[in-house]
Amino acid sequence: MKLQVNGQERECGQELKNVGQVLDFFGVPWVRAAVELNDDVVDPDMFDKTPVRDGDKIEIVSFVGGG
């Protein structure tokens, strides 16, 4: 399937069913991620319950610690 990830078209090569699977595919730990799917913020506890479809636009911002 194709997704637009952080402004770039990415061929994921496999069917990803939800936001959690997209994060796993790109190696982003769920606990560090803020995600927008088609311009809507996804609640962090809803990553595995938010479906993604071919052509969806997803923005993933991953954080590291320190402050």
Added chain:
Amino acid sequence: MNDFEARIFARQPAVVTEILKKSCVGIAGAGGLGSVIAENLARAGVGRLIIADYDIVEHSNLNRQRYSLAQLGRPKVYALADNIMAFNPFVTVVPLQERITFENCGSLFRECAIIAECLDSATEKAHLVSGLLKKLPQAIIVAASGIAGIGDGDAITGRRVLDRLYVVGDLTSDADDGSGLFASRVGIAAAKQSHIVMRLLAGEIL
């Protein structure tokens, strides 16, 4: 603005000072980033600062956070408010001694056009940014990620990653990997976050 206050801002263009005085900025976390950002914004005369942090001042904070020995054990938000009053009593500081969560962030910072994310934990950063984007649809967030260690200071840059989200840092250096946190490098990030807030308020950038 009385004469005393006007003299504090003698070196800033009046047109910018007037805009800043009418502004309200949120500071989420009063540690190495937040204590410095609050000071920078208060010195520039941002009129209202909502500062939230549940924590108290500890010894391990003093290597980089803007507190004194006499403030050990005191809630950071009150210590920071005192510090600000000592150089600019014309700022209204609203100290909120509370843990900031995905659930409560919208109500804590509802007055703020801009919020600086200044938390320590990666998970809390991610949850706060998600919460603010969702619950405050007009607000702009200026966050930090990748400020640890003694690596190149010039690797710390600011970028707009979403319409309403800026991120300052090198995006990779993680305090959890034992590289530590230093006043100089954390301070670079804090200065860059402050400056993005300033430029947003002054209408220099969107």
